[in-house]
Every structure is written in structure tokens, then in C-alpha cells.
Amino acid sequence: MATLKVESVRCVYRDEEHNAFTDLCRFGGWLYLAFRSCPEGHGICRKARIRVLRSRDGNEWTQVHEFAVADRDTRDPHFLVFRDRLFVYTGTWLCPEGWTAYDINDHLGYGTWTADGTTWHGPRMLEGTYGHYIWRAAACGDRAYLCGRRKRDFAHNVAKGEGGEITEAAMLESEDGLVWRYRACFTESWGDETAFVFGARGEVTALARRLSNHVAMVCRSEPPYTAWRRCELDRYVGGPMIAAWNDRLLVGGRKTIGPPVTTLYWLEGDRLAEICELPSGGDNSYTGFVQLDRTHALLSYYSSHETGGTAQRAAIYLARLTLTD
Numbered sequence: 011m012a013t014l015k016v017e018s019v020r021c022v023y024r025d026e027e028h029n030a031f032t033d034l035c036r037f038g039g040w041l042y043l044a045f046r047s048c049p050e051g052h053g054i055c056r057k058a059r060i061r062v063l064r065s066r067d068g069n070e071w072t073q074v075h076e077f078a079v080a081d082r083d084t085r086d087p088h089f090l091v092f093r094d095r096l097f098v099y100t101g102t103w104l105c106p107e108g109w110t111a112y113d114i115n116d117h118l119g120y121g122t123w124t125a126d127g128t129t130w131h132g133p134r135m136l137e138g139t140y141g142h143y144i145w146r147a148a149a150c151g152d153r154a155y156l157c158g159r160r161k162r163d164f165a166h167n168v169a170k171g172e173g174g175e176i177t178e179a180a181m182l183e184s185e186d187g188l189v190w191r192y193r194a195c196f197t198e199s200w201g202d203e204t205a206f207v208f209g210a211r212g213e214v215t216a217l218a219r220r221l222s223n224h225v226a227m228v229c230r231s232e233p234p235y236t237a238w239r240r241c242e243l244d245r246y247v248g249g250p251m252i253a254a255w256n257d258r259l260l261v262g263g264r265k266t267i268g269p270p271v272t273t274l275y276w277l278e279g280d281r282l283a284e285i286c287e288l289p290s291g292g293d294n295s296y297t298g299f300v301q302l303d304r305t306h307a308l309l310s311y312y313s314s315h316e317t318g319g320t321a322q323r324a325a326i327y328l329a330r331l332t333l334t335d
Contacts, residue, residue, distance in 0.1 A: 014260075014274065014285050017330040022071055022310075023063070024317065024325035028052055031249070032310040032326060033146075034298030035089035037096040038127055041065045041300060043310055044087040044098055045326050052293055052321035054083045054103045054112055062087075062098060064127060068308050068328060075130045079120050081106040086203075086296070090147040092154045092187050097123045099136070099156070101144045114173050115164050119144035119156075121188060138182065138190035143172070146251075150208040155235075156182040156190060157204040157216075159197075177201040177221060181235055196229045196238045204229075205252045207259060217252040217261060217277070226250065226263075228280055241280040249296035252277065255333070256304055262297030262311070270294060272311045291315030293324050307331045 023029055023045070030052065032045045041064065048058040059078035063071040075098070078084055082102035090097040104116035119139035122132035136144070142158030149155070158180045161173040169176050179201030183193040197204070200220040208214050216229040226247040231238045248264030258276055265273040265287070272290040274297075275282040292314035301307045309329045317323035 012333045015332045017332050019289050019329045021325050022328045028324050029326050030312040030324050031086045031296045032298045032312055033088045034300050034310040036300050037091050041068055046085045054105050056105045058083050060084050060087045060100055077122055077133050079133055088146045092149045095123045095125050097121050097187050113170050114143050115141045117143045145203045146205045148206040150212055154184045154187050158182045159201040175199050179204050194235045200224050205250050207252045207254055217250040219250050251297040253299040255301055264295030292319035293321045305333045
């Protein structure tokens with residue numbers, strides 16, 4: 011059986027701000043890395059913005075795009091390569107100056123996009139995402155799919171913030187990456203960040219974090235994604251990622267058994283087989299993944315273990331991974 015080895019880990023971005031919530035992709039012969047930067051830390055802040063960096067080989071990175079949305083906290087950027095364009099999506103909290111009534115019902119997704127990696131468009135409001143906290147997206151054939159968590163029936167004046175038990179996680183569908191519509195509900199309570207990976211027949215495996223430290227779930231479905239099979243895992247996974255590496259599914263996220271640490275797993279059936287812990291601590295996780303070839307890959311994440319371990323500052327890291335026989 012192949013063994014995964016972490017060949018190296020290095021910091022690729024650090025300053026006096028909180029840099030977090032990474033994603034990684036390949037598009038048009040380049041590698042792209044996205045993350046949120048905020049001068050006031052992890053929490054909701056209208057000063058937050060999204061950075062996009064680019065590299066040929068993962069060694070030298072150059073910023074090629076940056077954006078914010080007025081009176082909104084931009085966070086959790088994620089890539090989607092779809093219809094010959096590279097999209098960057100962000101979920102945004104409404105937070106004008108002096109605003110404290112944070113509610114997921116006011117959430118709205120935004121996107122920017124490029125066809126060549128140089129000329130960028132947006133940010134543009136994503137139709138169909140109002141009241142949804144959008145997260146990772148994935149493409150399958152001529153459709154794109156997006157996780158959007160929301161309060162059941164968009165309930166008002168109850169369960170402020172993220173909604174708690176009445177928060178659903180919905181699969182949204184799009185034909186162009188900009189206009190989204192409801193496809194299915196795959197988590198009916200404690201819904202949270204969810205990552206999708208699609209198989210050759212269109213079957214989908216979703217790794218679902220759940221609110222209030224409930225254990226994560228694996229959710230599976232086949233087209234048209236209206237019937238779901240769910241299985242609880244043995245632990246909480248913060249900032250979950252799931253990606254295919256050859257014929258296996260790699261999972262990344264924050265483990266909270268002991269001090270919080272960014273951890274990698276194989277998903278084997280309905281269980282997580284832990285591979286390793288990455289150098290991390292404090293505020294950390296939110297991995298991105300790019301397979302370079304059958305035996306090499308890159309993985310991004312953020313952590314505050316070298317910046318004081320607080321929620322005020324964090325840095326971006328890149329690990330090089332190797333599969334060996």
C-alpha cells in the first residue's frame with residue numbers, strides 16, 4: 011500500500027495581518043493560491059479582502075488579484091475551474107460600520123473570474139445565494155455545484171449568527187458559475203462547511219463539518235442528487251477538504267482531539283484513517299490541494315503557531331507531498 015510522506019513545509023505568506031482560509035488549484039498551466047487577509051483578525055470585519063497568488067512551480071508566488079466587497083466581510087475563498095474560466099468565490103457577512111446584528115439570512119455569495127489569469131472581472135453578486143453561506147464548489151460535466159448553508163425556512167429572529175440546529179446544508183447548481191439554484195438538501199440540521207468530490211459516473215461524496223462541534227459526516231449521492239446516504243464519522247473536522255488522489259480520497263481539516271492541529275486522512279469507506287499532523291497550532295486548517303502527478307502533490311493551509319498562536323495573526327503554508335510504494 012502506498013505511503014504518504016510530507017517532504018517539506020514552508021511559509022509562503024506572512025505579514026502583520028490574519029491570513030487564512032486557503033484554497034489551491036491549477037489553471038492554464040499555472041498554480042493559484044487564494045486566502046483571506048484581515049488586519050483585525052479571524053472575526054467578522056469589513057476590512058477583510060481576498061488575495062490570489064500565482065506560481066509556475068509552487069516555489070515563487072506573485073499576487074495577481076485582490077478584491078473586497080463594500081460593507082461585507084469577505085472570507086473562505088474557494089476556486090472553481092469551469093467552462094474555461096477560473097472562478098474565485100467568497101461568502102460574505104453583512105457588516106457595515108457599527109453593525110452587530112450578524113445573521114446568516116443576510117449572507118451573500120460573490121465571485122470574481124478570469125479566462126487568462128491576468129484580466130479579472132467582478133466581484134459580482136452570485137444570483138440565488140442570498141441567505142446562504144457559500145463554501146466549496148466543484149464541477150461535474152456541464153454543471154457546477156456549490157455548498158450553501160442556510161437557516162431552515164430562512165427563519166427570522168431565532169438562532170442568530172449561523173443558525174445552530176436549524177441550519178441546513180444545501181447543494182446549489184449552476185450552468186454558468188454565476189447564477190445558482192437549489193438542487194438538494196444533504197444536511198438537515200447543524201449544517202456547516204462541506205466539500206464535494208465527484209466520481210467518473212457523476213456520483214458525489216461530500217465531507218460535511220457540522221456546527222457546535224458535532225462529529226463530521228460523509229454524505230453520498232448519485233445523479234440527480236435527490237437521495238442521500240449519510241454516515242457519522244468518529245470526530246469533528248474543521249475546514250474540511252476532500253480530493254481524489256489517483257484512486258483514493260484524501261481528506262484535510264482541523265482535528266480537535268487535543269490541541270487543534272491541521273491533519274490529513276484517507277477516507278476508507280465510512281471511516282477516516284489518519285495519515286499525519288502538519289506543523290500547525292492555534293487558529294489553523296482550511297486546506298487546498300493540487301495533484302501534480304501520480305506521486306506528487308501540493309497542499310496549502312493556514313496556521314498561527316508561528317505568529318503567536320492567537321486569532322489576530324496567522325500565516326499561509328505550503329506542503330509538498332509524495333506517495334511512495
